[in-house]
Amino acid sequence: MKVLVTGAAGFIGFHVCHRLAASQKCEVLGVDNLNAYASLELKRARLVELEKQDGFRFVQADFADAPAFAGLQENFRPDYIVHLGAQTGVRYSLENPAAYVHSNLVGFASVLEAARRRPPKHLVFASSSSVYGADARVPFREDDDAGRPLSFYAATKKADEAMAYSYAHTHGLNLTGLRFFTVYGPWGRPDMTPLLFARAIRDGTPLRLFNYGRYQRDFTYVDDIVDGVLKVLLHPFVGAAGEPTTPPWRIFNVGHQQPVEMRRFVQILESLLGRPANVELLPPLPTEMPATCADLTRIHAAVGYEPKVTLEDGLRRFVDWFQRHDRPA
Numbered sequence: 001m002k003v004l005v006t007g008a009a010g011f012i013g014f015h016v017c018h019r020l021a022a023s024q025k026c027e028v029l030g031v032d033n034l035n036a037y038a039s040l041e042l043k044r045a046r047l048v049e050l051e052k053q054d055g056f057r058f059v060q061a062d063f064a065d066a067p068a069f070a071g072l073q074e075n076f077r078p079d080y081i082v083h084l085g086a087q088t089g090v091r092y093s094l095e096n097p098a099a100y101v102h103s104n105l106v107g108f109a110s111v112l113e114a115a116r117r118r119p120p121k122h123l124v125f126a127s128s129s130s131v132y133g134a135d136a137r138v139p140f141r142e143d144d145d146a147g148r149p150l151s152f153y154a155a156t157k158k159a160d161e162a163m164a165y166s167y168a169h170t171h172g173l174n175l176t177g178l179r180f181f182t183v184y185g186p187w188g189r190p191d192m193t194p195l196l197f198a199r200a201i202r203d204g205t206p207l208r209l210f211n212y213g214r215y216q217r218d219f220t221y222v223d224d225i226v227d228g229v230l231k232v233l234l235h236p237f238v239g240a241a242g243e244p245t246t247p248p249w250r251i252f253n254v255g256h257q258q259p260v261e262m263r264r265f266v267q268i269l270e271s272l273l274g275r276p277a278n279v280e281l282l283p284p285l286p287t288e289m290p291a292t293c294a295d296l297t298r299i300h301a302a303v304g305y306e307p308k309v310t311l312e313d314g315l316r317r318f319v320d321w322f323q324r325h326d327r328p329a
Ligand SMILES: NC(=O)c1ccc[n+]([C@@H]2O[C@H](COP(=O)([O-])OP(=O)(O)OC[C@H]3O[C@@H](n4cnc5c(N)ncnc54)[C@H](O)[C@@H]3O)[C@@H](O)[C@H]2O)c1
Pocket: 006, 007, 008, 009, 010, 011, 012, 013, 031, 032, 033, 034, 035, 038, 043, 061, 062, 063, 064, 083, 084, 085, 086, 087, 088, 102, 103, 107, 126, 127, 128, 129, 179, 180, 181, 182, 183, 184, 189
């Protein structure tokens, strides 16, 4: 089967492509524009790993360039599309909202339009737990009201879900949005806490804990995320008999359902790295939710998703990668 993966040089895209190509059952086309956000060096290093796999091919392209992306899609003729490319980062959306308009709104519209012209069996796209915003009550359920996003990043992800609904409704495209919960693991992003914190502990630099370390996050190991993506991808929407008007559109949480306080997260990292952190306790940030926690009832019922990797085990694997690959600046 042929799978087109956007954001292939990014953290989650890398892991999805790697798993698909390693299965030796897929032809994988990875697309990424290799922008400089969250380390071009790391994106290139991920691609070097991916290009060791026979079933993987890479094209550098911007999916917001509608004719170029439609051409790629038309030539490759994917059975499935996994759309993971996006402008990521919650805090950066305060500084550069235009980047989010470009990749997450214009870019997603371009991906949807290319898929409409030549529909894959299923298009799975990344949303985010951050859509739950100010209305959130833990654990977060997919049918909770999520109308008040706390950051522009979250607003664009919520807009993607609505854009997808309209394409499912008007064109019958089979679309599923996945709300990922704080993903971590080897090859992770340098703008996210696991790598930021591991570097700070190794280098003895200040480690900033907002909300005095009391934020709770539902950290989800990247292999569990990949399991969720692939289980969902291979189970497109099937409407119930007698409901031909139901649009083939779904939203699922993909998380761990075991939130941890950031103070505890730092303690585990300290013990794995064998060094104390130089912690700076700071007040809450306006873009951050006090706690995140996925309710996994819906995805479990639909495709049997169950996260398997404990935080201690996942952080051990992350630190093992970190110590082998991340050199001090
Ligand atoms: N990592 C997490 O904890 C997390 C949590 C919730 C949601 N998500 C979502 O999951 C997806 C993957 O996240 P990630 O952590 O791998 O992010 P990432 O930033 O590592 O990867 C995104 C990739 O998309 C590429 N990209 C951006 N705009 C592009 C464009 N216009 N054309 C082509 N390529 C483009 C980037 O170069 C990057 O390599 C994103 O949609 C993100 O919003 C991630």
